[in-house]
Amino acid sequence: MKFVRSLTVARSEIIEFLRLWELSQDPRAPFESLILTPLPGLTDPSRVSTVKQYFAHRSHIIFDSGGYAVQQSIISYEDLYQRLLSYYRANDWADTYILPDYVPTSGLSEQEVEDRVRATTTIARLFHAEMPPALRERAMPVVQGHTRKQIQTCVETYLELGVEVVGFGSFGTAGASSDINMFTAQSIELLTFLLDLGAKFGFRVHALGVGSPYLLHTLHHMGIYSFDSSCWLRTAGFGNVFMPFVKRRNITGGRLRERAGHQPLTSSEFQELQQETGHTCFFCTSFEELKHRRFYQILHNLTVIMDTVDSLNCGGYLNNPLLVQTVEASAYTRTATKVRTGLSI
Numbered sequence: 116m117k118f119v120r121s122l123t124v125a126r127s128e129i130i131e132f133l134r135l136w137e138l139s140q141d142p143r144a145p146f147e148s149l150i151l152t153p154l155p156g157l158t159d160p161s162r163v164s165t166v167k168q169y170f171a172h173r174s175h176i177i178f179d180s181g182g183y184a185v186q187q188s189i190i191s192y193e194d195l196y197q198r199l200l201s202y203y204r205a206n207d208w209a210d211t212y213i214l215p216d217y218v219p220t221s222g223l224s225e226q227e228v229e230d231r232v233r234a235t236t237t238i239a240r241l242f243h244a245e246m247p248p249a250l251r252e253r254a255m256p257v258v259q260g261h262t263r264k265q266i267q268t269c270v271e272t273y274l275e276l277g278v279e280v281v282g283f284g285s286f287g288t289a290g291a292s293s294d295i296n297m298f299t300a301q302s303i304e305l306l307t308f309l310l311d312l313g314a315k316f317g318f319r320v321h322a323l324g325v326g327s328p329y330l331l332h333t334l335h336h337m338g339i340y341s342f343d344s345s346c347w348l349r350t351a352g353f354g355n356v357f358m359p360f361v362k363r364r365n366i367t368g369g370r371l372r373e374r375a376g377h378q379p380l381t382s383s384e385f386q387e388l389q390q391e392t393g394h395t396c397f398f399c400t401s402f403e404e405l406k407h408r409r410f411y412q413i414l415h416n417l418t419v420i421m422d423t424v425d426s427l428n429c430g431g432y433l434n435n436p437l438l439v440q441t442v443e444a445s446a447y448t449r450t451a452t453k454v455r456t457g458l459s460i
Contacts, residue, residue: 116335118424119148119177119321120417121345126161128410133169135414139397145417146170150177150343153209154202157181157190167208177211177343178203182257182284186218196238200245212250214239216257216284225261232265236272243276255321257282261301263308270312280319280340283309298330303337310338328420329362332442335427347416354379356405356412357419359392359426360441366406391437394422 122129136145151166152158170176180199184190190198196215203212216235219228239256246254258269258281266285273281286302306322313320319340325331326346334342347357354367368379380388382402389395398415399405405415426432433439 116331116339116424116428117148117341118420119150119175119341119343120146121150121324121343121348122146122162122166123151123158123345124162124348125159126165129162129165129169131410132414135398135410139414141397141418143421144174145414145421146174148175148177148341150179152179152181152183153206154181154195154199156198157184171208175211176209177255178206178209178213180213180215180257182213182216182218185215186220192217192234192238196242200242203250204247207247207250210253211255211280212246212253213282214242214254214256216259216282218284219259219261228261229265232260232268235259236269240272240276251276254278255280255282257284257323258309259285260305261285263305266305266309267312270309270316273318274316278318280321281309281313282321282323284323286324298326298333303333306339307337314338327363328357328423329360331420331423332360332427332432335424344420347420348413351409351412351416354412356380356399357416358388359394359419359423360432360438361388361392364388366402366412393435393438394419396422 124132132145146169149166149170151162153163166176181190181195185192185195192215199215215238217231217238219231223231235257243251243254243256254276256269256273256276256278258266258273260266260269270281283306285305286298306320310320312318320338322334322339322342325334325342325344328344328346331342350357350363353365355363355365357363364385365379366385385399385402385405389399396415396418398411398418405411426438432442
């Protein structure tokens, strides 16, 4: 399973991340796989130029279509199509190009969902045909839908395009503007169905916008090829930190809604978590520095996700009975197992 970093920060922050990572002497490449929305007007142009300067032809770079902006009514679907196509044609330095999609958020009527799925498949086919031939080979269409039939309709369309990877965007949504992805029983069932189709027809599945590293063992268990996430950045803004295989914890006393049901961690409690999970990194060696330096929180979170994915891929977590117990107790993993074995959720 591959971890793709959503890099939604300013140029100065990217440069500082690289400086601090070099200071940490971690030999791994922190941004070996990236996803960003490149379209002018929807993103900071300096971010895109910085990514091109530092990572083009070194990292695997995914251009996101900006479908989130359509979802938030920032841009119309029609306007996105033309602007995105022009941008893709003029910029061939990315490795993967996500095709436009129209997210059917939770709370829509069945007809509204059906209309958005139909729009997604129709536009994906047209957009793909208008891309330069060299870019068509790097296209990633997005599977949307609230039913198995809708998922299958997307797959049938995309098989005609000859793509090797499809994105899964059919998570549940929450929040005032439906901007938070939720891993629901329905989305687990639909994702399992899509993965089964992938195994049958020979395409891989990328999970779009995973909101928490606590879900990673479930996604790995299900057989996801790759996923992207900005949670390592976003949650640090509320003073939250991750540890492998456990839910986020607050260390600064940030916003109440982001404290994950706990009081802020003390130094001794954090040390206990380090011992239990076996995690330590340059950025969490000093609890006080971690507590008071946001960039340390961000890069600690990034390191935790990288370590978690590495541990899942090589089975290293199996050597820690506490982590094995945490994984087996996960409601998400139990639900995924029930779906895979045909049991009732």
